[in-house]
Amino acid sequence: MPAHSRFMAQRLADAAIAAGAILSCGGLFYIDITNPRGVMDGIGYSAVVALTNRFGKRAMIVCAIVTTVLTFAGAVLGPDAGVSVAGMWANRAFALASIWVVALIMQSHMELESRIQTSEATLQRHKTALAGMMRECLLTDISLDCRLESICRIGAQALDCSFAIIGLRNRDDRSTTVLQAWHKVAAPNLPVAGTVLEADPQHKMRLQNELTVAIDDTEQAPGEAIVQRLARCYGVRATLSSEAFQDATQSGVIIFAKHVPYRWNEEETAFARAVANLVALQLSSQKSADTLAALDLTDDGIYTEDRNGSVQYANQAAKRLAGQGPEGSIFPRPAIPLLTEHDEHAVRLGGRDLEIRRSRLATGGLIARLIDVTDRNSADAERLRLESRLKQAAKLEAIGQLASGVAHDFNNILGAITGFAVLIAQDSVPGSENHEFAQRILSASRRGKEMVEQIMTFAETREVSHGVVNLGRAVEICGDFLGPGMRPGTKLEIQAPSAVLLVRGNEIQVGQMITNLATNARDALDGRGSVEIDARIARSDEIERLRKFSNAPTERLIGEPRPNLSYALLTVRDTGHGMAPETLDRMFEPFFSTKGRLRGTGLGLAVVHGVIRSHGGFCHVRSEMGSGTSFDIFLPLIEEGMAAATMPVTGEGWRVLIVDDETEMADMLSIVLERLGFATVAVQSPFPALAAIEEDPDAFDALLTDQQMPLMSGMELIQEAKRVAPCLRAVLCTGNLAEMTEAQALAGGADAVLYKPVDIQAIAQALRPRPGSQ
Incomplete structure (x- = not known):
């Protein structure tokens, strides 16, 4: 029925x-x-009064008064007949x-209906206010402050209040900080966000x-003096407060x-209580959101599963x-269930x-923490490698200490024998x-010298002198030395370079390097196959390719090419069984050997x-199981002009003072230097x-001392001698510098x-160097 029709019917x-x-x-x-009396006597008027309640309280009272007057009037105007007067008044009462x-x-x-209607x-x-608050709170794109301000505004309007505030109790438990506030009428003295209330x-x-x-x-609030003081400050007379729990340690209001x-x-x-619960929900929700945001900033992965194994949060x-799988993310799960x-x-x-x-949750699910330990494992592996290197260094130090103890005397003996x-x-007929x-004595002496050089160099107990090395000649010498040692069924092929390949280095060390590589190649043949050694100038495209090299399963690059340098390439390859990738990783590791304890050190x-x-070089190794191994050694080339240092030197009357506590060594040096034209004492x-x-500071041109x-x-002798004769050339010839490096000796005065043991030509060159040879 239309509203107008309903109104007209009403x-x-x-x-x-x-x-x-x-x-x-x-x-x-x-x-x-x-x-007559007793028939009516005012009975029935109460029904009329009941009918008038439809028109409100006032109309009903007016009707009650009118019917009361009519009841009295009926007693006066009615006929004098019927029951007694007393009975009539009893009826009318x-x-x-x-x-x-x-x-x-x-x-x-x-009144009851009015209260019910008011309450409804x-x-x-x-209910409408709470629904509005919920709508505002569900808008996740607005900030917490805006949502709290909406709660204050809607709640205050629903209660017809002058203002509302939401506060959070501070950790000191003696004050509350206002988080948000709403005022019906703005006033300068009312609390705002950030205000701290006692x-x-x-x-x-x-x-x-x-x-x-x-x-x-508030003026009648007994025992709440602070509330009364704050109420007077803000002009408040009535308050409705409700607790809003955020968590077990902190609450709001x-x-x-x-x-x-x-x-x-x-x-x-009840409405205030409901609003307080909503505020608590917002504060807890924001705290949870902050916690989840903080979890997103961590490097550790965290996810939760329900009892059915479905991921609820990550x-x-x-x-x-x-x-990543066809249906989304695949989180790592151990094969063993959480027991x-x-x-x-x-x-x-x-x-x-x-x-x-993983940890079990009270709901039956679990929470898992993922820690990426790749870098840590790499660091642990690196630490283990460093520890291994330190152990090897300790071994080397022990070797060095042992070598240092005997090197001086042994080298003096070798020097005398060689000289x-x-x-x-020289005095015998060829x-x-x-x-x-x-010649046999000299060969044995050279081998003894090589052994000492190898141990001292490997143990890094001293620096070695570098000169000009003809790499092609070194390959030929090693080929002559290694050829007789090849087993039946194996072949050694030497390809000497057509051009002179000059590198700066130590001839003994370079020869030892070639020997060691060739010996390893020979041992890898197992009695069948070939070893090839060749030397040539490295092409620029080879160097450029290795600059961009990254390790492959069958290749390794040790060191790296330096720009603007030309290199000589020494290649030692074999047709043996090759090396596995794990062997390639450890091939240069000290004391690592695949030959067994009885065949290799x-x-x-x-x-x-x-x-x-x-020697400032680098190495490229290629090896594949069943296809052999190839070592490419790149050593920096030097200018051909430096080869002048290798030309024989004569004394031409150069005066040399020789000092050595070993008589045989001193005599040997004196004799051989005099044969080269030096005048010696x-x-x-x-x-x-x-x-x-x-x-006589000018009596000698050079000093050669142990x-x-x-x-x-x-070194003390050189320093004292230089003090007296600054122009005196001083050469230190020793089996072991002990606690001093070569650089320190040179800085201390040695030239x-x-x-x-040292070659006599090296001594002559050091005593009387050619111009431009240093």
């Missing part, structure tokens, strides 16, 4: 009932005054009581016990206030570490090493028996690596040598440092 019904009430009163009054009892009952009914309207208003202990205790506290008049005293009802108290790190409260497993996913730590063998060879014996390739490094102690220099001598070392 009007017609009201008019009909009003007319009926008036006619009823008139009819009842007429009956009352026309019949009952009628009057009925009228007013019905009026009071109907009045109570109307209030509840509907509160907490009332009594009011706080009431809130924690009752959850919601209503104060109808929402306060609605009016500027006039007000009696809060139960619906309003942070960004977990999604990043997870694998205890906690467990820990190591898994590998997508080339990364992961640790997964005198040279004299015998092809004679004595000449052959001298594990030092051969370690020495090769040391020689390459000390040999002494066995530094003191007569120093005295001779002090007596290092380790009684009472005064060679050259040689190591015993």
Whole structure:
């Protein structure tokens, strides 16, 4: 039915009932005054009063008064007949009581209906307000401050309050910080966001016990002095406060206030409680969002599963570490189910090493923490490698200490043997028996020298002198030396370069490197196959390709090419069984050998690596199981002009003072240098040598001295001699520098440092160098 029709029907019904009430009163009054006493006596008026409640309390009271008057009037105007007068008044008294009892009952009914209607309207208003708050709170694209401001505004409007604030209790438990506020009318003295309010202990205790506290008049609030002081400050007379729990350690509060005293009802108290719960939900939700945002910033992956194994949450790190499948992310799961409260497993996913730590949740699911330990494992592996290198260094140090202890004496012995063998060879007829014996002594001496050089160089107990090395000649010499040692069924092929390949280095070390590589290649043949050694100038495209090289399973690059350098290329290849990738990774590791304890020491390739490094070169290794191995050694080339240093040197009367506490060594040096044209004087102690220099500083052109001598070392002698004769050339010739490096010796005054046993031409070159050779 249309609204207008319903309104007209309501009007017609009201008019009909009003007319009926008036006619009823008139009819009842007429009956009352026309019949004898006892027939009517005012009975029936109460029904008319009941009819008028439709028109409100006032109309009903007016009707009650009118019917009361009519009841009295009927007693006066009625005929004098019927029951006694006393009986009549008894009847009329009952009628009057009925009228007013019905009026009071109907009045109570109307008041109850009014309260119910008011309560329903209030509840509907509160329901609408809560729905509005929920809509605002569900808008995740707005900030927490905006959502709290909406809660304050909508709640205050629903309660018809002057302002509302939401605060969070501080950790000191003695103050509250306002998070958000809303004011119906702006005022400068009202609290705003950020205001710190003093907490009332009594009011706080009431809130924690009752959850919601209503104060109808703050001036009448007993025992809450701080509340009264704050209320006067802000012009507040009535407050409604409710506790909002954020978590077990911190809570908030929402306060609605009016500027006039007000009696809060139960619906309003319940509404405040509901709003407080919504505020607590917002604060907890924001805290959870902040926690999840913080989890997204961690490097550890975190995800949760329900009891059915479905992932409920995963942070960004977990999604990043997870694998990708046709249906989305695949999170790593150990093969073993979680049987205890906690467990820990190591898994590998997508080339990364992961640790997964799982814990059981109360809901039956689990929470897992993924830790990417790839870098840590790499660091651990590197640490283990460093520890291994330190252990090897300790071994090398032990070798070095042992070598240092015997090198000096052993080298003096070798030096004397070599020197005198040279004299015998020079004085004997070539092809004679004595000449052959001298050559054998020299060969054995050279091998002894090579052994000492290898141990000293590998142990890095001293620096070695570098000169000009003809790489092609070194290959030919090693080929002559290695050829007789090849087993039946194996072949050694030497391809000497057509051009002269000059590199700066130590001839003994370069020869040892070639020997070690060729020996390893020979041992890899197992009695069948070939070893090839060749040397040539490296092409620029080969160098450029290796600059861009990255390790492959069958290749390794040790060191790297330096720009603007030309290189000589030494290649040693074999047709043996090759090396596995794990062997390639360890091939230069000291004491690592695949030959067994009885056939190899594990030092051969370690020495090769040391020689390459000390000569400024690099190495490219290719090896595949069943296809053999190839070592390409790149050594920097030098200018051909430097080869002039290798030309023989003669003394031409150059005066040399020789100082060595070993008589045989001193005599040998004196004899061989005199044969080269030097004029020599040999002494066995530094003191007569120093005295001779002090007596005549110009008596000698050069000083050749040993290092380790009684009472005064060679370096001390050089320094004292240089003080007297600054132009004197000083050459230190020793078996071991002990606690001093070659650079320190040169800085301390020595013009050259040689190591015993040394070639006589090297001594001559050091004593009387050619112009431009240094």
